[in-house]
Amino acid sequence: MKPLLNFDTNNIIHDLDDISILYIFSTLDYLLREVRVIYLKDVEIPIPPFVSINAKEGDMTSVPRWISRILSEQGLVEIHDEDHLSYIKRALNRERISSNHVLSAIDPDFYVRVNDYLRNIDEKERESLVVSLNPFIVSRIQKIVKLSASSPLVPEIEEKLSLEEKSLYEIFYEKAFDFKKLVLELE
Secondary structure, three states: OOOOOOOOHHHHHHOOOHHHHHHHHHHHHHHHOEEEEEEOOOEEEEEOOOEEEEEOOOOEEEEEHHHHHHHHHOOOEEEEOOOHHHHHHHHHHHHHHOOOOOOOOOOOOHHHHHHHHHHOOOHHHHHHHHHHHHHHHHHHHHHHHHHHHHOOOOHHHHOOOOHHHHHHHHHHHHHHHHHHHHHOOOO
16 A cells, blocks of 8 residues: 655654654644634535534634634634733743742643744734743753753653653753763763
8 A cells, every 4th residue: 555645754853853853743732632713604614534514603613723723814713712922921920930940830832832822923022022932941941951960850840841841851861960970980
């Protein structure tokens, strides 16, 4: 049987690092999650076996996020999603008020959500938010470096990290452990 897509998927991710691969899979997971929409017009879309939508104007249903975007671009639905800016600002504030050695909790897909929001706002808003995100990211990296230099990833810390940060923590821990082993000539 011939493959559905005529290319080697291993080559797509071959040159990517672990964090980039995690980010790609997190993005795919985010786009496949359901989001609520209200139909602005009658819609009938039969694409068996993948998509079958039959809705009347005013109906509210849930569809995968990627489908909601296509329908929204066509003026067929209004997406009812959480307020991304408030979500991001809450995370920034929690990190800002946390002490220097304590990580505030963020969702595993936090950076995917942030990038999704950044792609959908105008340039001026994007620049302003990126300026706010830089100290947030620097703070989290500093805390991850400090914590990973002293101990392996434990559940209490893991639950506060995004998927990408978990990988970063493990990389830092491994490198710090290797460094200590080398300079202290441990076996």
